[in-house]
Amino acid sequence: MQRLPFLIVGISVLFFITCLDAPRDNMYDADNPNKAYFSMIVYELGLYPIEGSVVNLTQNDTIVKSDTTDSNGIAAFEEIDPGIYYITATTEYYQPIASGPESLWAEAYVVDHRMEFLTLHFEDDLLGTPSPYRLMIESGHWAVVVSDEEPQTHSTPHVYLGNDSMPSGCALSLCELDAEHFFFSVRLNVLGTEESNWNAGVVFRFQDKYNYYALTLSPDTTYCYVLRDGQLSYLRAIARETKVDTWHNIKVEHREGEPTIRINIDDAVYFALYDNILSGGRVGLIVSDNDGPIPASTYFDDFTLDLSYSHVQ
Numbered sequence: 001m002q003r004l005p006f007l008i009v010g011i012s013v014l015f016f017i018t019c020l021d022a023p024r025d026n027m028y029d030a031d032n033p034n035k036a037y038f039s040m041i042v043y044e045l046g047l048y049p050i051e052g053s054v055v056n057l058t059q060n061d062t063i064v065k066s067d068t069t070d071s072n073g074i075a076a077f078e079e080i081d082p083g084i085y086y087i088t089a090t091t092e093y094y095q096p097i098a099s100g101p102e103s104l105w106a107e108a109y110v111v112d113h114r115m116e117f118l119t120l121h122f123e124d125d126l127l128g129t130p131s132p133y134r135l136m137i138e139s140g141h142w143a144v145v146v147s148d149e150e151p152q153t154h155s156t157p158h159v160y161l162g163n164d165s166m167p168s169g170c171a172l173s174l175c176e177l178d179a180e181h182f183f184f185s186v187r188l189n190v191l192g193t194e195e196s197n198w199n200a201g202v203v204f205r206f207q208d209k210y211n212y213y214a215l216t217l218s219p220d221t222t223y224c225y226v227l228r229d230g231q232l233s234y235l236r237a238i239a240r241e242t243k244v245d246t247w248h249n250i251k252v253e254h255r256e257g258e259p260t261i262r263i264n265i266d267d268a269v270y271f272a273l274y275d276n277i278l279s280g281g282r283v284g285l286i287v288s289d290n291d292g293p294i295p296a297s298t299y300f301d302d303f304t305l306d307l308s309y310s311h312v313q
Contacts, residue, residue: 027106030081036104039076040113042069042089045134045177046306049073050117053091059083082106087115093133095119095155095302120303121155131173132160135303138209140164140171140287147189147299153247154187154301162200162287165295174206174284175305183306184283185251185264189299190217192245197292199223202250204261205281213278214286215250215263217242222265226275235275240265247301252283255309 026032038057044050055075057065064085067075075089086100094117104110122144125132129144141163148157164171182204190200201216210230216223217240224236242248251264260272283305289296 030083032082032106034106036080036108037078038110040115042073042115044117046116046308053089055089058086080104093124095121118304118306122158122160135173136176138172138174139169142173159299159301163297164287164289168291170288172286174282179283179307180280181254181256181309183253183309185304187247187249187301189247190244191297195294197290198296200287200298203286204252204283205278207281
């Protein structure tokens with residue numbers, strides 16, 4: 001009878017040791033020997049694979065793995081411990097991006113996850129640069145300058161300054177790529193002036209200086225107009241005050257398969273544009289003094305453009 005307690009203790013120890021060495025076959029177990037695989041394609045402006053982006057796989061604010069996108073915009077991670085992760089990415093000229101949480105359990109195989117750099121913030125462009133990355137001057141005076149006021153409303157300190165001091169015409173800076181279907185937004189701040197001869201905003205479906213659409217803010221009216229073969233036609237004129245020395249936000253979007261172009265100002269839906277005679281072209285920025293005696297100047301920042309807007313839901 002004295003041998004029974006020893007037998008029970010032995011069995012208990014053996015059971016305990018066996019449990020410690022139990023197979024890690026639970027797919028949610030971080031110690032599962034079967035790992036996960038994850039790859040992504042990183043795009044700029046929603047359409048073009050971008051090389052050289054640094055992509056990090058993070059867990060609990062710690063970088064677990066890191067990779068740099070290749071010429072096809074692909075970053076890949078192998079032998080990932082099961083768990084929940086976040087993905088962050090950085091590249092020159094664009095605001096950093098992040099996605100997640102992403103559940104990567106044992107033997108998960110995730111490929112071609114999509115990440116997009118969409119917002120140019122001008123922080124990596126040198127001061128004085130007239131044509132920052134992806135933008136080209138059509139007319140007027142433009143330069144990257146410093147303005148760190150109201151950091152809660154735009155990225156700081158660099159902004160893009162447009163100035164119309166020409167005797168005729170306006171200041172235009174355009175994205176170098178055509179935009180058939182797009183989401184386009186930008187923040188702008190009209191520099192303080194006692195004159196009321198200014199307007200500033202965006203152009204879209206720009207084909208040449210004689211053919212384009214424009215949405216512009218002025219002291220007391222918001223205009224949407226089209227220039228066709230040099231002839232100006234107003235499509236909308238809405239009574240609306242625009243304060244100077246204040247950041248505003250303009251959004252223009254055209255989704256594939258929709259007949260309308262949607263216009264938002266300061267996050268309010270203003271109208272839908274049904275005029276589609278000009279069916280393609282570039283988007284960009286416009287500043288005008290209406291050919292008055294006092295130049296008009298405007299800061300622009302956080303230029304966001306998605307050229308593959310057909311996939312956005």
